[in-house]
Amino acid sequence: MGGWLYSIFRGKENHTVSGAALVIAVFGVASRLLGFIRDRLLAGMFGAGDVLDAYYAAFRIPDFLYGLLIAGALSAAFVPIFTEVREKRGDEAAWKLSSGILFLVLFILGGISLLAILAAESLVRLLVPGFSPEKQALTTMLTRIMLLGPVFLGVSAVFGSVLVSFRNFFVFSLAPVFYNVGIITGVLLFSKLWGPAGLAFGVVFGTLLHAAIQYPSVRSAGFRIFVRDGAELRRDVWRVVSLMIPRSLGVAVGQVSFVAVTFFASALASGTLASFTLANNIQSVPLGLFGVAFSLAAFPTLSAYAAREKRVEFAAILEKTCRQVLFFVVPVSVLMLALRAQIVRIILGTGEFDWEDTRATFDILGALSISLFAQSLTPLFARAFFSLQDTKTPLLVALVSEAVHIAVLFFFVGSWGPVTLAISFSVASIVNAFLLFFLLKRRMEGWGGRAFFFATLKMALASLVALGAVQSGKFFFAIGNVELDTFAEVLLQLLFSGFLGVFAFLIAASLFRVEEVESVRSFLVSRFLRNPGVLKEAEEESNRGTV
Numbered sequence: 001m002g003g004w005l006y007s008i009f010r011g012k013e014n015h016t017v018s019g020a021a022l023v024i025a026v027f028g029v030a031s032r033l034l035g036f037i038r039d040r041l042l043a044g045m046f047g048a049g050d051v052l053d054a055y056y057a058a059f060r061i062p063d064f065l066y067g068l069l070i071a072g073a074l075s076a077a078f079v080p081i082f083t084e085v086r087e088k089r090g091d092e093a094a095w096k097l098s099s100g101i102l103f104l105v106l107f108i109l110g111g112i113s114l115l116a117i118l119a120a121e122s123l124v125r126l127l128v129p130g131f132s133p134e135k136q137a138l139t140t141m142l143t144r145i146m147l148l149g150p151v152f153l154g155v156s157a158v159f160g161s162v163l164v165s166f167r168n169f170f171v172f173s174l175a176p177v178f179y180n181v182g183i184i185t186g187v188l189l190f191s192k193l194w195g196p197a198g199l200a201f202g203v204v205f206g207t208l209l210h211a212a213i214q215y216p217s218v219r220s221a222g223f224r225i226f227v228r229d230g231a232e233l234r235r236d237v238w239r240v241v242s243l244m245i246p247r248s249l250g251v252a253v254g255q256v257s258f259v260a261v262t263f264f265a266s267a268l269a270s271g272t273l274a275s276f277t278l279a280n281n282i283q284s285v286p287l288g289l290f291g292v293a294f295s296l297a298a299f300p301t302l303s304a305y306a307a308r309e310k311r312v313e314f315a316a317i318l319e320k321t322c323r324q325v326l327f328f329v330v331p332v333s334v335l336m337l338a339l340r341a342q343i344v345r346i347i348l349g350t351g352e353f354d355w356e357d358t359r360a361t362f363d364i365l366g367a368l369s370i371s372l373f374a375q376s377l378t379p380l381f382a383r384a385f386f387s388l389q390d391t392k393t394p395l396l397v398a399l400v401s402e403a404v405h406i407a408v409l410f411f412f413v414g415s416w417g418p419v420t421l422a423i424s425f426s427v428a429s430i431v432n433a434f435l436l437f438f439l440l441k442r443r444m445e446g447w448g449g450r451a452f453f454f455a456t457l458k459m460a461l462a463s464l465v466a467l468g469a470v471q472s473g474k475f476f477f478a479i480g481n482v483e484l485d486t487f488a489e490v491l492l493q494l495l496f497s498g499f500l501g502v503f504a505f506l507i508a509a510s511l512f513r514v515e516e517v518e519s520v521r522s523f524l525v526s527r528f529l530r531n532p533g534v535l536k537e538a539e540e541e542s543n544r545g546t547v
Contacts, residue, residue: 001185019064027173027294027502032285034180035066036235036347039281041187042199044351048278049269050135055199057128058142059263060255061120065112066150066257068248070105070157074141077243078161078302080389085236087307087378091222093236099226100160100237105154115145120144123372127259134294138196145200156211159218167300171217175210182206184490190282191395246391257428258521260406262419263414271357272418279347279365279422283372291376294321295383296470322447323455325376327516331505334463335374335498338470342494346487360418367422374426374433381436385442393439401432463507469504473497 045438046052070496078101084095124140131139163172186202194201226233265273298321305314336343346360382394405428411421441447477493507518 013471023169023173023297027170027177028285028289031176031180034177034184034287035281035285038180038184038187039278040348040350043348043353043357045187047352047354048156048274048357050270051196051266052274052277052289053131053271054135054138055142055196055274057124057131057139057262057266058146058200059203060127060259061116061123061143061273062146062150064252064255064259065109065116065147065152066253069108069112070150070248070393072155074101074105074240074244077240077386077391078158079165079468080298080307081082081240081243082161082165082238083300083303093232095222095224096226096230096233097236097240098158098223100233101240102155103223104237105239106151108153109151112149116145117144119539122146127262128266129263129274130268141197142200142362145197146203148204151352152204152207152211156214157205159214162218162221163214164296164300165258165358166221168217168221169297171214175213178209178213179206180207208408212297215388219333227383235416243386243389244392245529246395249395253395253402253430257405257425260402260409261425264409265418265421268418271360272421275357275360275418275420276364277299279361279368282343282365283345285414287338287375290325290377293326295379297321298380299383299387302384306387306389311444312314314384315444318380318444319447319452321380322377323452324372324519325380326456326459327509327514329373329376330459331463333369334467335470335501336369336372336465337366338492338501339497340369342490342497345490346494349490350488360526363419364422367419367426371426374430377545378434378436380431381440382435384440385436388443394436397432397435397439401428402433402434404428407428410507441449455516457515458514459509459510462505462512462514465508466501466505470497470501475499 039318042052042055046055078098082094082097085097089364121140121142124143125137128136128139160172162174163169182205183199183202185205186199190201190205192198261276262273265276296319301317302314303310305317340362341358344358344365348361349358385391385393405424408424408427409420412424416423473496474493506517
């Protein structure tokens with residue numbers, strides 16, 4: 001029994017992008033399902049009102065600090081340097097580097113979080129000036145509690161970066177599941193004991209679990225704490241920090257996006273921030289399953305090719321991964337747009353979450369889903385630059401796109417209302433993705449050409465066929481005089497119409513000769529049916545960088 005547990009938490013390297021992405025996606029599904037349960041519990045208990053507005057606003061300051069100092073910046077800077085140090089100077093030098101980064105993270109995050117706790121009341125007044133004094137006081141209390149979380153997430157980020165460097169995605173992908181377990185514990189248990197404060201303590205508990213679940217795997221990989229300093233270690237740590245600074249600012253710009261949403265939402269109707277956050281949580285499911293999963297899975301491979309200066313292989317894996325992301329995300333965004341009302345009602349429609357809350361949320365979800373393809377490609381494009389040890393270009397692009405975001409919010413929120421929060425977010429996301437694409441295309445010859453354009457066009461056409469199939473499914477229920485008043489009736493319409501859409505997309509994609517259909521089929525057969533012939537074929541494709 002002990003050996004089995006050891007093998008599970010030690011994990012296994014994933015040498016193909018699709019294999020790693022599958023691991024990330026499987027646990028992503030589990031995490032997102034728990035996320036749906038979490039959001040349904042929150043919506044049912046509190047509705048889209050003052051408590052959830054304060055709860056989601058309280059995330060902004062801790063998330064901003066974590067995003068500014070750690071978030072994706074640590075992994076983006078740490079993985080290429082750690083990989084290089086380990087390959088050139090051995091494991092001990094690599095573990096010294098990880099120890100140095102861990103101590104630095106604890107010192108900086110601990111100190112800044114303490115200062116933020118002391119200044120929380122003033123910060124909250126600046127963040128949500130439109131909240132009433134009572135609502136601001138609740139937001140301040142929740143913020144102070146949640147500011148304990150970034151310290152645990154900082155430790156977890158170091159552990160996770162080590163696991164990604166080893167291509168060990170199992171426990172790395174399991175950590176978000178435990179994070180949601182902690183939050184659900186706060187909703188079901190802690191809130192009963194301590195009221196709204198229990199929700200914040202649940203978030204902190206989730207961050208603790210996020211770090212703790214990864215430690216056994218990092219330890220089994222060989223991680224050791226080194227306290228000795230040295231000139232070489234200082235140089236390695238500074239290299240990571242120097243790469244982190246532009247990336248940290250880039251992530252901070254992304255956090256500014258949510259800060260801006262929170263700021264403008266505070267002046268709108270009660271529940272606006274809750275509706276935006278709940279809708280964003282829903283659309284982040286395919287974003288996490290496909291956009292983030294594939295970009296994370298490709299990152300170590302891209303870093304290795306960049307370190308060895310294999311530009312042809314780099315371009316090949318980048319284009320293939322980009323096409324795989326679009327193959328999943330484009331039809332999903334179309335289905336989400338067509339079935340947004342049913343999705344919101346099934347996931348959130350319970351208890352205090354009434355029809356008015358539902359309408360506000362699915363309007364925002366529809367506007368967000370338009371940019372899902374751009375949101376999903378941005379992490380991949382950004383990590384392509386990170387693999388080349390360029391963190392400045394994504395920062396500059398993020399600054400431009402955020403300027404667009406704030407401009408649209410400022411000029412149109414008065415006339416368009418709450419949906420402006422989503423429209424401005426989508427416009428900025430599309431600008432971000434297209435700028436990264438063109439800048440990367442100029443730098444990396446051999447990808448993003450005619451073949452990529454026509455492949456994307458065929459996926460888009462197949463998705464339009466899927467849209468027609470979904471509308472036919474909805475029409476079938478309309479002519480059948482189904483009332484759609486109960487959970488079961490709405491769920492049946494969602495499943496039936498969604499199935500028609502997926503089936504139509506796959507048929508159309510096959511007729512249009514979209515290569516990813518066959519690649520995905522071969523991969524799934526090799527993984528789940530264990531056909532020896534297909535396994536060999538898939539392995540050969542993997543060696544060519546196409547799986």
